[in-house]
Amino acid sequence: MFSLRLPFVALCLALLPLATLAQAPEPLAPVLMTEWKAVYGQIDTRDRISARARIGGTLLSLTVTEGDSVRAGQVLAEIVDDKLTFQLGAIDAQIEALGAQLANAQDELTRGEALLERGVITAQSLDAIRTQADVVKNQVAAARANRRVVAQQASEGKVLAPVAGRVLSVPVTRDSVLMPGEPVVLIGGGGAFLRLAVPERFVSVLSEGATIHIETPSGPATGTLAKIYPLIENGRVIADVEVAALSDSFVNTRVLVRLPVGVRKALLVPSASVQTVSGLDFVTLSEGEARVRRAVVLGGVLEHDGAEMVEVLTGLRAGDTLAAPREQTHDN
Structure with a gap:
């Protein structure tokens, strides 16, 4: 009987350091978090070109209307003199x-x-x-x-589409009398992009190539800050954002955009380490051999290094040590 107990005791002694390591407390350290500024952007087309009348005369036919897709060189209307x-x-x-x-x-x-x-x-x-x-x-x-x-x-009475794209506006009607150079059809082409008007106080923190988070009509998406224009108008800076597969079905649609405007330090704890008792949030800390449950005020939930974390606004400080999950108290 003694010979059977000896291997079992040896196995327990071998696993004891691993259990101790898994329960080892970890001190909290500030994490750099990106500050985001919420602004609205508008979906626009790269090119807005008018198909114009090259001669004066009467508009005999008009083959397109708003929302139609056209190809370059397509006959859109015909003017007769x-x-x-x-x-x-x-x-x-x-x-x-x-x-x-x-x-x-x-x-x-x-x-x-x-x-x-x-x-x-x-x-x-x-x-x-x-x-x-x-x-x-x-x-x-x-x-x-x-x-x-x-x-x-x-x-030249045939009005041709200068680029491939979508018809945005048709400001004339059939049998209208047109002068040479008058716009007949406005076409948006070259693909869609997002145009932002950002308050000028954020100019110093904007940089081309930054990742932008966008709430498009079809769901969340990310884009790249492609160009920042040097001219400031009405206290705002104009910037263009490249977004893959951005729909141009509705031009000038306003979408919510989050811009990275800075970084800050934050204390993050795993969501599982937070306990809610009577409407208050608590985090269990390890102070030597004792366990202390401390009330905290929480911020938003986010993902950090592949884990779901929650920001602690007040109640903790850098250097505090979280208790291991199975050391936390569960009494209400």
Whole structure:
């Protein structure tokens, strides 16, 4: 019987240091915590470009409305100027008349060359006929070039999307009379980003590349502070935040953003070490061989080093030692 008890006693003695180590108290030390500033940002598009009328005229057709997605080069609307149609008709008639004159001049040139060979006319007269034919030929070329100019103007009645994106605004309606350069469709393209207006007192603590916490319409997300603009307007600094897969369904949507504006020291204890008795929070400390239960005022719950911790605002100080979990008292 004595030989069976000896290995058991040896095993208990071997495990005793491990149990003592697991129960060893740990002194509290301040932890650096990031201070966050809550501000509102607006979802915006990188580019806001107006598709403009290149000619004046009447808006004949409009194929898009607010919220539509468009691709670069897509026809959004068509403007018609009846004067251009009349000009094309007049130029076509002029080209036809000049063509008849050119045919007559070429016939005259052919006859003049034949008469020169027979000695009926002089070379000077033939040069005059050839010059007249060249003049008419150049007039035909000029008329055709003029027609191409007017035809190009008529083709510019098609309003094209300058970039791919989403239609934000359509300030005109069908049958509206437009002037050259007037906006027809406002397009937001280039993807979405978040624009912030931060109070200028936080300029010194903002830095490009900082991680930003965001409450988007689809849930919490993180972004990167991409750019801080140097111009301060109305006491606020404009900054842009890059957010992956940010939806541009609703431009100018306001979302809550938390900015890192500094660091502070805080005392953190595991959430399991806090006991609530009669509405008061207590933490059990180890002071030598004794256990002391001390009332504390708690802050927020957060995750630190993968564990759920709670901040202690008052009641503890650096160097205090938490009692091991199984040493804590559970009496009410």
